[in-house]
Amino acid sequence: MSLIEIDDLVVEFRTPRGTVRALAGATLHASAGERIAIVGESGSGKSTIGTAIGALLPANGGFAGGTVRVDGVDVGTLDRPGLRRLRRETLGFIPQDPIATLNPTMRVGGQLALVVRDLGGDASRAALAQLLEEVQIADPADVLRRFPHQLSGGMAQRVAIAIAMARRPRILIADEPTAALDANVRREVLKLVFEAAEQTGATVVWLSHDLDAVAKWCRRVAVMYRGRIVEDGPTASVLEAPEHPYTQSLLAAMPSRLRRGVEVRTYTEMLASQAGEPDDAEVGA
Amino acid sequence: MSLLELDTVTVRFGHGARTVHALREVSLAVEEGQTLGLVGESGSGKSTAASVALGLRAPDAGEVRFDGRPLRRRRTAGEMQAVLQHPMWALNPRMTVAASIAEPLSVRTRDRAEVRARVAELLEQVSLEPAIAERRPHELSGGQRQRVAIARALITRPRFIVFDEAVSALDVSVQAQVLQLVRRLQAEHGFGALFISHDLAVVRYLADRICVMRAGEVVEDAPTEAFVAGPTHPYSRSLLEEL
Numbered sequence: 203m204s205l206i207e208i209d210d211l212v213v214e215f216r217t218p219r220g221t222v223r224a225l226a227g228a229t230l231h232a233s234a235g236e237r238i239a240i241v242g243e244s245g246s247g248k249s250t251i252g253t254a255i256g257a258l259l260p261a262n263g264g265f266a267g268g269t270v271r272v273d274g275v276d277v278g279t280l281d282r283p284g285l286r287r288l289r290r291e292t293l294g295f296i297p298q299d300p301i302a303t304l305n306p307t308m309r310v311g312g313q314l315a316l317v318v319r320d321l322g323g324d325a326s327r328a329a330l331a332q333l334l335e336e337v338q339i340a341d342p343a344d345v346l347r348r349f350p351h352q353l354s355g356g357m358a359q360r361v362a363i364a365i366a367m368a369r370r371p372r373i374l375i376a377d378e379p380t381a382a383l384d385a386n387v388r389r390e391v392l393k394l395v396f397e398a399a400e401q402t403g404a405t406v407v408w409l410s411h412d413l414d415a416v417a418k419w420c421r422r423v424a425v426m427y428r429g430r431i432v433e434d435g436p437t438a439s440v441l442e443a444p445e446h447p448y449t450q451s452l453l454a455a456m457p458s459r460l461r462r463g464v465e466v467r468t469y470t471e472m473l474a475s476q477a478g479e480p481d482d483a484e485v486g487a
Numbered sequence: 488m489s490l491l492e493l494d495t496v497t498v499r500f501g502h503g504a505r506t507v508h509a510l511r512e513v514s515l516a517v518e519e520g521q522t523l524g525l526v527g528e529s530g531s532g533k534s535t536a537a538s539v540a541l542g543l544r545a546p547d548a549g550e551v552r553f554d555g556r557p558l559r560r561r562r563t564a565g566e567m568q569a570v571l572q573h574p575m576w577a578l579n580p581r582m583t584v585a586a587s588i589a590e591p592l593s594v595r596t597r598d599r600a601e602v603r604a605r606v607a608e609l610l611e612q613v614s615l616e617p618a619i620a621e622r623r624p625h626e627l628s629g630g631q632r633q634r635v636a637i638a639r640a641l642i643t644r645p646r647f648i649v650f651d652e653a654v655s656a657l658d659v660s661v662q663a664q665v666l667q668l669v670r671r672l673q674a675e676h677g678f679g680a681l682f683i684s685h686d687l688a689v690v691r692y693l694a695d696r697i698c699v700m701r702a703g704e705v706v707e708d709a710p711t712e713a714f715v716a717g718p719t720h721p722y723s724r725s726l727l728e729e730l
Contacts, residue, residue: 452659
């Protein structure tokens with residue numbers, strides 16, 4: 203049995219313009235301790251699949267088919283206390299924009315203390331400083347006193363990682379944790395995420411659009427397009443010999459692979475030029 | 488003679504002990520019809536260099552020359568344009584696409600027919616459907632918005648355009664489309680460009696020459712081929728290894 207089993211999952215959002223299908227039968231299994239990257243572009247459904255693991259969909263969204271099982275338990279059938287327990291004991295989230303997810307009215311120390319006390323741990327200054335030291339913050343005593351808006355993006359992300367890892371989650375879901383960071387800070391933060399996960403043996407589900415970075419950190423990659431996983435396999439073989447035409451076009455569009463004089467077209471464009479419109483992700487209107 | 492030159496430009500923020508050097512004796516040049524790629528991390532001074540090049544900020548020391556003469560905003564109106572990272576902030580949300588594209592030209596001419604013709608021409612050049620002209624920015628995708636911003640920048644036939652992280656907020660495949668578009672338009676229009684990005688891969692694709700900034704200083708400035716073959720500064724080397 204895998205730790206995460208997502209089978210044929212359909213997720214729909216109710217919007218003023220009708221129902222939008224964000225996931226259209228996505229299937230993904232991940233074993234304990236695995237590092238898996240889910241790659242796709244805006245609107246492909248990767249954030250939805252990330253939040254679906256903890257049933258953390260926004261209020262206007264819901265499961266419309268398929269199942270999500272975490273450790274054998276069907277998340278869709280859990281009641282509120284059950285969901286809370288799952289989220290508290292099993293899941294850790296690292297957000298895209300850490301400054302926005304930290305509480306702007308509380309100092310870093312106060313927020314860390316909330317998490318640690320909840321777990322029955324030691325919330326003394328020294329213990330909190332130790333937590334920050336583990337995520338390689340150079341001057342933890344100073345950072346504990348700061349408010350989120352006084353942190354740089356990289357530092358805020360380290361704090362978010364410290365908060366997520368304090369619970370020793372079995373599953374760590376990182377939703378583009380480096381999208382808002384500089385290239386050089388990016389590498390350090392990724393190193394931190396994967397080293398922390400290695401130490402605790404957590405399964406990492408990393409949502410990303412950066413194929414270059416994926417190649418460095420994950421042995422397995424799943425590619426999403428329009429609410430489905432269209433390709434799933436060892437990173438090396440997916441990047442070397444992609445099978446799905448969408449993956450091929452995605453690879454060709456990577457800036458490091460762009461060549462002058464070689465025209466690159468998007469998959470949607472290719473489909474449109476081949477035969478009419480591609481099957482649309484919108485249902486009803 | 489270069490199209491645009493920064494000659495030992497220094498820009499300081501703050502006073503006394505709190506003074507920060509945003510630019511420290513920076514010299515760089517953009518040639519007619521060519522692209523200078525400017526790479527560096529946040530806080531390295533890239534965007535300050537751009538605002539100095541556009542004449543939006545006067546240097547504390549040094550000189551900016553456009554066409555060999557000291558830069559004066561009034562004289563260069565319409566000859567310089569900018570395309571920024573977030574087209575949502577660059578486009579007026581209450582204006583239609585057609586009005587946004589037309590604006591830089593319609594403040595200079597009263598010939599409405601000419602403006603309309605130019606807008607149609609530019610929509611086609613940036614590969615947007617004519618029907619998009621009547622939409623507003625919130626009804627467009629990120630890639631479409633950036634195409635509108637590029638069309639708006641091109642309507643006055645500028646000789647110099649600054650692209651400040653213009654593709655950083657876009658998805659990879661959309662990014663590739665916009666990069667290809669910029670290359671094609673440059674071949675057609677022959678504008679000189681200052682292309683700012685933190686992504687060396689993007690700059691390598693577009694630029695004829697690459698300039699690396701760090702902490703307000705230029706640490707490397709070389710033709711793209713030479714840069715890729717072997718940068719001299721250790722920081723440039725580390726950037727190249729990241730690719």
